[in-house]
Amino acid sequence: MPLKNTGTEQHIKDTAKRLLFAEGKLHATTQEIADAAGVNRTSLHYYFRSRDQLIAAIFHDAMHDLSQRLNTCMTAGQPFKAKTENIIAVFLRHMIAFPYQETFLVTEINTLGQQLMSDIHSEPVMSYLKEAADEMEKGTITKMNPAHFLMNLFSLLSYPLIMAPLYEQLFGVSGEEFKALIDERGRVIMGLLFKK
Amino acid sequence: MPLKNTGTEQHIKDTAKRLLFAEGKLHATTQEIADAAGVNRTSLHYYFRSRDQLIAAIFHDAMHDLSQRLNTCMTAGQPFKAKTENIIAVFLRHMIAFPYQETFLVTEINTLGQQLMSDIHSEPVMSYLKEAADEMEKGTITKMNPAHFLMNLFSLLSYPLIMAPLYEQLFGVSGEEFKALIDERGRVIMGLLFKK
DNA sequence: TTTTATTTTAACAATTTTGTCTAACAAAAA
DNA sequence: TTTTTGTTAGACAAAATTGTTAAAATAAAA
Secondary structure (H helix, E strand, O other): OOOOOOOHHHHHHHHHHHHHHHOOOOOOOHHHHHHHHOOOHHHHHHHHOOHHHHHHHHHHHHHHHHHHHHHHHHOOOOOHHHHHHHHHHHHHHHHHHOOOHHHHHHHHHHHHOHHHHHHOOOHHHHHHHHHHHHHHHHOOOOOOOHHHHHHHHHHHHHHHHHOHHHHHHHHOOOHHHHHHHHHHHHHHHHHHHOOO | OOOOOOOHHHHHHHHHHHHHHHOOOOOOOHHHHHHHHOOOHHHHHHHHOOHHHHHHHHHHHHHHHHHHHHHHHHOOOOOHHHHHHHHHHHHHHHHHHOOOHHHHHHHHHHHHOHHHHHHOOOHHHHHHHHHHHHHHHHOOOOOOOHHHHHHHHHHHHHHHHHOHHHHHHHHOOOHHHHHHHHHOHHHHHHHHHOOO
């Protein structure tokens, strides 16, 4: 007999993902997750047995998605600069939606066991780094260890989003005004990474 | 009669600070903190009444330190470029020691109440941003909203440290090798932020 | 040495959070 | 319809975490 499959399981995962990765509620309880999803807490145990396994499930999904995204972007058949612009667009969109995903991963890494990280395959990244090195030879970007180039890219993308509440206070701007700043970042980042 | 003041209170704060801000143990229990400090858990309550108040205490200290550091660096009587080099050195040192401090602040901000953030006074930052704008006029740095310049600076400094475990996996390097990469970052960041 | 204030400890209580069990319910298959 | 399978809900149990109390230990002051 087929499962009824009313989508509750996926709905719980989506809700947990939102609480943890989007809203940064790092220690959301099973009750909070259930409430947010509008289901009884028991359903959570029915589908995932335990809180840990729910967390593990959404992490596994998230890592799989991330790996896919990296793979697709970095092995696309485009010139390096266009490829990088695309990476910025794709990852900026994702990081606006889920700014705390990577932070969560890192801070939970001890709890979760590191094998989750092995979902990320490094070959596409390595080939992108190789292309970056070629560009440095050509002189379109400043010479450095390509690892720095990649860290620079993701730093410039992610950090302002994670720290948004802090920066809104520091600059004395509203959420709306800050959003406008973020919209400019793609252009700013390209300007920094590539020589004129 | 004066307090004995054997330094236990400060020792507990230092230990909690290390667990939360340095090791990223975001939900360290009172027991874990007490164990790490080598004291009975009750001492924790004796000095701070509750877990929340302990957290609030270390946050208050941390915000105060941060505010001082910003103030000192940003109002120092130096040319802009030298000042920025100093900021990088000072903050890199601090962020190597306590990479999770800001992340923790942001994710706990709902719990802690936002008045803690008002400890950061924005005047020194604003005056630094003004100087950055002047430099853009002079042409030593690329023209942009000065807020971007500051976000770029702190992004490039902090993010790689927060994500160290991730990058070690991604690049397939050891902790030692990654540390060597981090040591290069000051130079890399200056190269990005300032025109040749 | 006795006193006194402070600090630390052990035992216990309260609360929060997680997990289990059983029964009720719903929908498709027999 | 009855049975079977899958899903949801309520009540309860267990575990983890926090908080309290009272007593013991410590060290300086009287």
